[in-house]
Amino acid sequence: MEEAVQWAANVMDHKTGIEKKAQEEERAGKCEILDLSGGENITELCKRKKKIKKACSPQAFVENPVVRLEDTAEFMNAAGQGKLNVIFKYLADGGNPNVHDELKRTALHRASLEGHTAVVQMLLEKGADINFKDQLGSRAIHWACRGGSLEVVKALKSHGADLNVRDKLYSTPLHVATRTGHTAIVEYLLSCCAKINSRDREGDTALHDAVRLNRYKIVKLLVVAGADTKIKNHEGVTALQQVKQWQFDIMETMQRLEKLREVGLVAPENTSRERSE
Known part of the structure; x- marks a missing residue:
């Protein structure tokens, strides 16, 4: 009977040790723990420590910025209002220059209509599709002619508008x-x-x-x-x-x-x- 009790206690101690080890690894971010008991060379240990530190650095877990829906709405409004700083930030954060509204009008369409030449130039340089068609098949050049900005028409022409x-x-x-x-x-x-x-x-x-x-x-x-x-x-x-x-x-x-x-x-x-x- 005493042997059975002792065996059960040993099993519990073993499980507890495993759980503690798992918890320690989780708290350490699964980073390797240096073991100095093996008599390894100090120089090698220092090299290993640097590698471990680099692997566990918070910078390794930085994700790319995510463009939110409200950012897209702000971007579209900024195109119609000529706000270059908003346009620049959205595109720098990886925003899609060809995102469009429910009528398939892009930021380039809006900027062309409102006559914001600088915005038009920036959008085209950042990959905006000059031939993107809205729901009625109108391109940016149609919207520029509708808006009446000769400078925008010239800018679109210089970028290959038909x-x-x-x-x-x-x-x-x-x-x-x-x-x-x-x-x-x-x-x-x-x-x-x-x-x-x-x-x-x-x-x-x-x-x-x-x-x-x-x-x-x-x-x-x-x-x-x-x-x-x-x-x-x-x-x-x-x-x-x-x-x-x-x-x-x-x-x-x-x-x-x-x-x-x-x-x-x-x-x-x-x-x-x-x-x-």
């Missing part, structure tokens, strides 16, 4: 600049030999758009640059015929107003003028 690229509506940058009335950009695109007679999904050229929206200066630029006035859109109408149609519609409207005025359904012209004064 001045004749089309979106899902087949609109080119020249279409966009014409519709938004940015004469300087239209002039620049024409000087860069952008295709002047490209047609959108409705068959309209930039000249069709300029006439319809009464962009007189742009009409003049397009005609002087050689725009084809005989091209018909899908309705079979040329830009010149749009002018006539526009004039006819105005004349017809004025005639109808005059008839209504004669029967007393519209106030007389003098009365209307007096009220407006």
Whole structure:
């Protein structure tokens, strides 16, 4: 009986020793413990100690910074606001320059629209995709033409932007600049030999758009640059015929107003003028 008790006690002592050793290794971070009882050379022990110290250094466990969702949102907002310091930090921390919102608009799209040339330059230098398409197929060059910044357009052009690229509506940058009335950009695109007679999904050229929206200066630029006035859109109408149609519609409207005025359904012209004064 006493032998059995002694055997059990020895087993428990052995298990306890194992557990203590495991705990010591865990507290030491699994780093090797120098054993000086073996009579090893002091120089060798010092070398081993340095290696162990280096292996157990906290620097060995430093992880790469993680880009958080709120950082991405701040980055996107900064692109539209021209905050270079925020853009730089996000990209330096390993952030994706081509991250986009629910409409697939990237930071480059936003910066191009708002005219932040320095941000555009930084994004392109850090790997932003100049041909990234948003949900409507618009590239950064479309957004730059929409925003009206000639400097941004030039920056995108210098990085290889296609001045004749089309979106899902087949609109080119020249279409966009014409519709938004940015004469300087239209002039620049024409000087860069952008295709002047490209047609959108409705068959309209930039000249069709300029006439319809009464962009007189742009009409003049397009005609002087050689725009084809005989091209018909899908309705079979040329830009010149749009002018006539526009004039006819105005004349017809004025005639109808005059008839209504004669029967007393519209106030007389003098009365209307007096009220407006």
